[in-house]
Amino acid sequence: MSAVSPRRDLATPRLRNLVFFIVLAAYAIAVAVIELRHEPWRDEADCWLLARDADFATFFHRMGLSGTPGLWHFILVPFARLGLPYATQAVLHVAIAVATAAIVLRRASLPLVTRVLLVFSYYLAYEYAVVVRSYALSVLLLVAIAAMYERRFARPMLFGALVALLANTNTHSLIVAGTIGAAYLLEGRRAAIKGAAVMLAGGVAAALQLIPPPDAIAGGVIMRYTPNAFPSALAAAFFPTMVHPLTIAAGAVIVLAAIVAIRRDHGALLILLGTLAGLAYLFTYKWIGGLRHSGFVFLVVLFVLWIATPSRERTFAIGLLTASLIASVISTATLWRLDYLAPFSGAKEMAAFINGAGLADLPIAAHSETATSAVCPWLRRPLWYAGTGRVGTFNLWDKTFDRGLYVTYPEAEQRAREHFRGGRWLLLFNVEIPEPAAHGFKLLHATREPFAHPDERFWLYEPIYPARSAGSSEPPR
Numbered sequence: 001m002s003a004v005s006p007r008r009d010l011a012t013p014r015l016r017n018l019v020f021f022i023v024l025a026a027y028a029i030a031v032a033v034i035e036l037r038h039e040p041w042r043d044e045a046d047c048w049l050l051a052r053d054a055d056f057a058t059f060f061h062r063m064g065l066s067g068t069p070g071l072w073h074f075i076l077v078p079f080a081r082l083g084l085p086y087a088t089q090a091v092l093h094v095a096i097a098v099a100t101a102a103i104v105l106r107r108a109s110l111p112l113v114t115r116v117l118l119v120f121s122y123y124l125a126y127e128y129a130v131v132v133r134s135y136a137l138s139v140l141l142l143v144a145i146a147a148m149y150e151r152r153f154a155r156p157m158l159f160g161a162l163v164a165l166l167a168n169t170n171t172h173s174l175i176v177a178g179t180i181g182a183a184y185l186l187e188g189r190r191a192a193i194k195g196a197a198v199m200l201a202g203g204v205a206a207a208l209q210l211i212p213p214p215d216a217i218a219g220g221v222i223m224r225y226t227p228n229a230f231p232s233a234l235a236a237a238f239f240p241t242m243v244h245p246l247t248i249a250a251g252a253v254i255v256l257a258a259i260v261a262i263r264r265d266h267g268a269l270l271i272l273l274g275t276l277a278g279l280a281y282l283f284t285y286k287w288i289g290g291l292r293h294s295g296f297v298f299l300v301v302l303f304v305l306w307i308a309t310p311s312r313e314r315t316f317a318i319g320l321l322t323a324s325l326i327a328s329v330i331s332t333a334t335l336w337r338l339d340y341l342a343p344f345s346g347a348k349e350m351a352a353f354i355n356g357a358g359l360a361d362l363p364i365a366a367h368s369e370t371a372t373s374a375v376c377p378w379l380r381r382p383l384w385y386a387g388t389g390r391v392g393t394f395n396l397w398d399k400t401f402d403r404g405l406y407v408t409y410p411e412a413e414q415r416a417r418e419h420f421r422g423g424r425w426l427l428l429f430n431v432e433i434p435e436p437a438a439h440g441f442k443l444l445h446a447t448r449e450p451f452a453h454p455d456e457r458f459w460l461y462e463p464i465y466p467a468r469s470a471g472s473s474e475p476p477r
Contacts, residue, residue: 019112020105020106023105023116023119024098024101024102024105024119027098027101027119027120027125028094028098028101030125030336031094031097031098031125031129031130032094033340034126034130034336034339034340035090035093035094035129035130037339037340038090038130038131038339038344039343039344039345039346039347039348039349039450040086040090040132040344040345040347040348040374040377041131041344041345041347041374041450041452041453041456042345042347042370042371042373042374042395042453042456043133044089044131044132044133044374045086045347045373045374045375045376045377045394046373046394046395047072047073047076047089047132047133047134048076048080048086048089048377049373049376049377049393049394050062050073050394051073051074051076051077051079051080051081052076052080052081052377052393053382053392053393053394054394058396059073059077060209061213062394062396062397063209063210064209064210064211064212064213064216065212065213065215065216065217065396065397065398066397067171067210067212068134068170068171068209068210069167069168069169069170069171069174069205069206069209069210070168070209071134071137071165071168071169072133072134072137072169072170073134075092075137076089076092079092086377086378089132090132093129093132093136094129096136096137096140097124097128097129097136097139097140099140100124100128100136100139100140100143101119101124103140103143103144103147104118104119104124104143105119107143107146107147108143108146108147108306109306109307110305110306110318111318111322113322114318114321114322114325117322117325117326117328117329118302118325120329120332121325121328121329121332122240122241122291122328122329122331122332122335123139123240123291123295123298123299123328124139125329125332125336126331126332126335126336126339127240127291127292127295128292128295130335130339131292131344133292134169134170134173135169135170135292135295137169138166138169138170138172138173138176138296138299139299141162141165141166141169141173142166142173142176142299142303143306144162145159145162145163145166145180145303146303146306146307148162149306149307152184152195153189153191153192153195154191156191156192156193156194156195156196156198157194157195157198159184159195160194160195160196160197160198160199160202161198161202163177163180163181163184163195163198163199163202164177164198164199164201164202164203164205165202166180166202167199167202167203167205167206168202168205168206168209171210171282172279172282172293172296173296174203174206174207174210175274175275175278175279175282175296176271176275176296176299176300176303177199177202177203177206178203178274178278179270179271179272179274179275179278180199180271181196181199181200181203182270182274183266183267183268183270183271184196184199184267186266186267186270187267215398215399215400216397216398216399217397217398217399217401217402223285223286223287224285224286224287225284225285226283226284226288227284229283229284229288230279230280230283230284231248231252232248232288232294233279233283233288233293233294233297234248234251234252234255234297235247235248235250235251236251236291236294236295237251237294237295237296237297237298237301238250238251238254238297238298238321238324238327238328239251239324239327239328239331240291240294240295240327240328240331241291241331241334241335242327242331250324251297251324253320254301254317254320254321254324255272255276255297255301257313257316257317257320258272258301258304258305258317258321259272259273260313260317261305261308261311261313261314261316261317262304262305262308262314263313265308265309268304268307268308269304271300271303271304272300272301272304275296275300276297276300279293279296279297301321302321305317305318305321338451338452339451339452342448342450342451343447343448343449343450343451344450344451344452344453345374345450345452345453345456346447346448346449346450346456346457346458347374347375347378347456347458348378349447349448349458350375350428350445350447350458350460351375351377351378351379352378353444353445353447353460354375354379354426354460355378355379357444357445359426359444360379360380360381361380361381362424362425362426363381363384363420363423363425363426364379364381364383364384364425364426364427364428365383365384365385365386365412365415365416365419365420365425365426365427365428366383366384366385366386366427366428366429367385367386367387367407367409367412367416367428367429367430368387368404368405368407368412368430369385369387369388369395369401369404369405370395370405371430371453371455371456371458372385372428372429372430372458373393373394373395374456375428375458376393376394377393383428384416384419384420385404386404386407386411386412386413386415386416386419387401387403387404387405387406387407387412388400388401388403388404389404389415389419409429409431409433412429413427413433413439417463424462425462425463426444426460426461426462427441427460427461427462427463428458428459428460428461429458429459429461430455430456430457430458430459431459432446432459433459433461436461437464440463440464441461441462441463441464442461442462442464443459443460443461444460444461444462445459445460446458446459446460447459
């Protein structure tokens, strides 16, 4: 199985280089501008908080609790531990995204129009560029693997190292890396042994991190049967934000066209079908997780078409993919506009109020833990989580954490009163207390409603002394 060199779409090297730098510069500027306006949500905060605040044992213990390998978290450790600002991870993330775009524009064996649309498509220009998660690292490694696929046997150690690193970015990438490794061995070349050994070591390291400890939530962090999850992912992979029966059918057609294009290449076929099977299982029986996970369907189709031998069927499949990218670019523009004009999360605004009002040194009781943890990266002291009764920042995802999520807001309020009896403290909720004065509180600040994560709109209260009778009103449960 071998890939072809990038098409000579432009007549001279000078003109090709000019187009490359103009498109890459436009991409880098646009992504950086949107990133500056982006308000990180809890999943973005959690990685930074774990890297900054967890001790060595807890760091690796949490990987088994949350069900993901920790390469991205590990990369963040030196930056977070040195006391650099939270925005550091966003800068690093944009740099990764720009490097990915550069490889796609320079090395992808695809028509120029496809490459340009690719870098401005939803996943490469927003979901895996602006929203800071481990997935950007996955995409960078995957396109680097595709770019050197022709030399995989000439440089087996480097190829193996890239696949091993890919396996350690997240569970979805472990599936992709496993199928790439299996295809590598399937080709049966002697040079594959060294590279395969490196891949195996990386896969074992990732698998060891995924072993659930005794205090893990039964059945894993999330376990939910969703029979329509994979069909929805087929639509979202190629038509983000446009899931509909027609786009489900269109997504299935693109995947089928890719299968036909690589049907004689057993290695590429194994990568595509093996990855789709693994993703279908995760989406159906564990957790679909939204667009960030649906994007892996898009990524694996892109990967196999990139490395596939030229043919009429491949050209047809790339044409279908290119047409879908127009819809994807529209999704990019829509989300760029929303993220520029409206808050993605209310966490940054709430932290700015707390710090600006001189309240950062006061103890804060918070509920629910998942949402309110998003505020922690900007605060000088950790929160007291009423659901678990623990002081902390990042979510631990253990049985105690799971039970804490079922604590009602009235109960959380009562627990906070008992815990902070006799001192000044604040209450941070992600729901509004109706008639707060009747509950003995005054409202200090309420954030704007986010467009992406409405459960990360926050209300900050301070107890009134002496507290009034709660009467018949109760906070929402």
